[in-house]
Amino acid sequence: MSTEITLFTEGNVTSPKGYLAGAAYAGIKTYAQNKMDVGILLSESQCVSAGIYTTNKFVSPSVELTRKNINKGNVKGIFVSSGIANAGVGAQGMIDAQESLTHAAAHISVNPDELAIGTTGVIGVELPMALIRAGIPNIEITPNGGDAFARAIMTTDRIPKSAAIQLEINGSTITIGGCTKGSGMIHPNMATMLAFLTTDATLDQAFLSKELKNACDDTFNMVTIDGDTSTNDMVLILANGAANAKPIKNGTPEADLFSKALKELCDYLSYQLVKDAEGSSKVFSVSIEEAKSVEDARLAARSIASSSLVKSAIHGNDPNWGRVVAAAGYSGADLDVDKVSFFINDVTIMEAGTPIPFHRESVIAIMSRERVNLTLKLGLGNGTATAWGCELTEEYVRFNSAYTT
């Protein structure tokens, strides 16, 4: 068995075999004239599918309808629209979500319950159904439509974000493709974030659900931009078996390899999300080591990555480690200050609870790079986790002060 995994940064959701996609401009995104704002992704054959959804109690009918259809087990495609979230509009939201799927399904000759629906954009405004009805027939789905589909989910994203990964299993090539959109209010537990994944591997539903959750816990759910979680977020995966490879069974070396590849793809897409966050040009990672448990490590990593004070310090190249340790301290994770060590990139800043004198100018120079790594060793066990954050900038405030006005 070869263990080669290759990431293709030019890949997308139509990189795996047997997928068609396309998009059109319906006129919903007035702030992005002539950009795509409706799109369809479709597997040519039946799929198994799995989804992970926002934990916000204020949830879009699009998420509810997708969950229902995914649970039925028939989903083989996804309809998306961007510009308006279809959230907070009362009973009309579910009516519009259903009508959107009815039109999209008719256009590609499938049943409405064979489609999931992803919407993203402004909350509290009804979907412009006249535009959507008129726009859907202009969507042409092709085997090369993955990039157009990725553009159709963008809102304030500066660039479309897609990739694919290939792995060899017993002489067969398996491909996993994906696209994502973020910006605005990305945060752990699916905050205003959409990600759609496709694969031509042959898998059963239980395995796919488990692997999607595992991959998301370590990647999309560790991404934080501003601490708000949203009404519309979801990560979906479709698997159509079109590679005609041997089925991947849980607990086998092939399963481990698939798991690793899926996580690597999600990790890459998550990193693209953070890099493209509103107003940010600098990304930082927070690695927690030696936590009492993996859960503790995740709590501490996310707490640090979402602290406004830490994010401001990253922006200012300010080695203010007190803020980092304080954010771990209020995270809920077990902490014994006398055992904590802290590093900025590879420079030791604190060892066993005591600050180590460091050459301030060197650390400022390290922090001035595009990517900064903060590592906290808690000295309590072997739980590890990594979260991603981005700097808090003046531009973020300006941007988010004037989103709807």
Added chain:
Amino acid sequence: MSTEITLFTEGNVTSPKGYLAGAAYAGIKTYAQNKMDVGILLSESQCVSAGIYTTNKFVSPSVELTRKNINKGNVKGIFVSSGIANAGVGAQGMIDAQESLTHAAAHISVNPDELAIGTTGVIGVELPMALIRAGIPNIEITPNGGDAFARAIMTTDRIPKSAAIQLEINGSTITIGGCTKGSGMIHPNMATMLAFLTTDATLDQAFLSKELKNACDDTFNMVTIDGDTSTNDMVLILANGAANAKPIKNGTPEADLFSKALKELCDYLSYQLVKDAEGSSKVFSVSIEEAKSVEDARLAARSIASSSLVKSAIHGNDPNWGRVVAAAGYSGADLDVDKVSFFINDVTIMEAGTPIPFHRESVIAIMSRERVNLTLKLGLGNGTATAWGCELTEEYVRFNSAYTT
């Protein structure tokens, strides 16, 4: 029994009878040349005392030592220093906290365990004991020293924050005084916030502890500036009985009146804290009504008040109610979107889950005022709570990008 309660905005910790206070400049706060940075507050007679402390697991030895002395029951005074937090300095922190109290106690002829200690400022730098040793003898404590004491706890605060409140009980006048400092990283559960309260009422310790907790839950713990909680926060109260009024017993109308007055004073001081937050000139309140429980109401109120997106919207006078409802949705509080109503000041924005068309220019005009009220009715019960927040500004980011550099 008269039920009159009168707030004196010019009052302070020496407004109640039997308290002395004073401060001096020891040279710790280099960014505030010639401002006070060491101070002492002392009751002339024995006290009962109570404290509430940070929940951060990364805690200053000053907090540990104060908790120990308060628990002993002998505390009748407080030593404070500002500029350096005495946190994150290893074993030296406790040694320095103890030495500070030894010098302060000797200066005013009390035992070191009769004092609490409050420190605030930069984390990770040892207290400059030479300056503190030399500075303490310059502190002169007088019955008019409350204002100087309030200045000695300021860090990035723009103004000192003190007040007093008087109530008549059975013909006797009872006074409660207080001062507070915040800025930096104020947040629920005692984030980088000090508050010291004094009263000349006659109370027992159990009643005082209960009332302090009740008052803080509704006031200081509902204040949020940037979501970070700190290593040094505490609220302390001393009661010396110097008014020679009848003892206040739990469960009596007098107790209710004292409770109301204490809460009103803490509410006023909390509001001063938020108003003086770094980089902010605009304060907003978040009132949750009809929550399933008070705990749910507090969760939702704090979640909204600390959302970076909501705070940015407040800054931009942007009636983006979607962000407000979304922040309630991820707060953990029970929520049924179809029952939620939302108001900006008195304008209905959403009713029973459906947005109501509003005159955007009018709402923007309302939001342009110095104080904005957001009210969310959840329609699930009768839990209520109010949290305070301040806008997120470009100035906040600039300020916190360069705090130590």
